[in-house]
Amino acid sequence: MREYVGHLHLHSTYSDGTATIEEIAAEARSAGLSFIGINDHHHLDGLYHGKEGWIEGVAALVGCEINDLENHYLAYNIDREVKGDAARPQAVIDAVRAQGGLGFIAHPFEKGSPLWDRGRTFGWTDWQAHGFTGIEIWNFSSLFRANARNVPLALLRYYFLRAARLDPLRETLDVWDLLSRARKVVAIGGSDNHGFRMRTLGGLIPVRLFDYRTALRSVHTHVLLHDDLPVSFKAAKAAIIEALAEGRCFVALHLFDDPRGFRFEAETRRGRFVMGDEVLLGDTPVLRVQSPTRGMIRFIRDGRTISVNHGRSAELAARQAGSYRVEVRRSRMLGGTRAWIFSNAIRVSDDARDMSQAFPEQTSSRRQAAKT
Ligand SMILES: [Zn+2]
Ligand SMILES: [Zn+2]
Known part of the structure; x- marks a missing residue:
């Protein structure tokens, strides 16, 4: 498997961002990223103006963010604009899906x-909704705002990010785990960066909340591909979209440690499987984690922590069916630990019949993974 690092959920000058897609791509290149996901509000002008493609050696995928007051929805791989309907998010989900697009519930x-x-928030309200690809579990801007309770705290945490609390919200992880018990729900992360410019302390201190440079070194989504990222943009986009659709990806914070090289796999008597795959309990799966550096490695099944290990690797024999995922945490300079890496899940199913009923559309990924 080849690992490629990208950054999703960015706003450009096509909506309320302050950098052009070209400027964002140049920054992404200097951050060593392979792809970016642009999600300007409501429309696809970037796509219509030919800004999807290789820019500065970075694959720029142009999607959009739909809805305004609440129920924000990130769409990728669509070529027709989808009308917002914040009161009926299911209509938005269905319209994205009808185009063969991927859709993620944002923040x-x-x-x-x-x-x-004045403390305004843009949460998701309809948890009866179905048919979405996944959830944005880690949104850097949203979490930073939560850190900015007052001006001194905001400034301290802005200039000294290590003092900020950047872990994903417990509520988000809980809902992801709950939904994942019934079906695959792919986790992604990003910055939601706009590069807002403002002045604080009576206009004395200029602040760009956040600059793209910081954002493009924050929360990334890593995809695992079967082969090298193709040279043809169309094929490269298809490979990235496929990995995101299948959950063959993980989400990690890059600010303080380099998470590249993280792996979460299942070894069974039928071969090796990766995140996003389903395996059979009867095939005696052993789950293995490799961390690029020492950390606290937690195995989580159906939302419950079932094993905690410290080090660069960990192993667990899966003895029950369920949705298994891994978190790696790193020590924090100021004490305690901070969230670093979130895997997507490997699902362990009781038998083949259950699996095909629960995941009819995903059996092909299982076949494909078995070949790796
Ligand atoms: Zn939003
Ligand atoms: Zn956004």
Whole structure:
């Protein structure tokens, strides 16, 4: 498997961002990224103006973010604009899906900040909704806003990010785990960066919340591909979209440690499987984790932590069916630990019949994975 690092959920000058797609791609290149996902609000002008493709050696995927007041939805791989309908998010999900697009619930829970639009938040309200690809579990801007309870705290955490609390919200992880018990729900992460410019302390201190440079070194989504990223943009896009659709990816914070090289796999008597795959309990799966550097490695089944290990690797024999995922945490300079890496899940099923009923559309990925 080849690993490629990308950054999803960016806003450009096509909506309320402050950098062009070209400028964002140049910054992504200097951050060593392979792809970026642009999600300007409501429309696809970037796509219509030919800004999807290789830019500065980075694959720029142009999707959009639909809805305004609440129920924000990130869409990729669509070529026709989808009308917002914040009151009926199911209509939006269905319209994206009808085009063969991928859709992710954006920042489902937010804390907001009294300094920002009077604490306004843009959460997700309809948990009966179905048919979405996944959830954005880690949104850097949203979490930073939650850190900015007052001006001194905001400034401290802005200039000293290590002091900020950047872990994904518990509510978001809980809802992801709950939904994952019934079906595959792919986790992604990003910054939701706009590069807002503002001045604080009576206009004395210029602040760009956040600059793209910082954002493009924050929360990334890593995809695992079967082969090298193709030279043809069309094929490269298809490979990235396929990995995101299948959940063959993980989400990680790059600010303080380099998470490249993380792996979560299942070894069974039928071969090796990766994140996003389903395996059979009867095939005696052993789950293996490799971390690029020492950390606290947690195995989580159906939302419950079942094993905690410290080191660069860990192993667990799966003895029950369920949705298994892994978190790696790193020590924090100021004490305690901070979230670093979130895997997508490997599902362990009781038998083949259950699996094909629960995941009829995903049996091909299982076949494909078995070949790796
Ligand atoms: Zn949003
Ligand atoms: Zn956004």
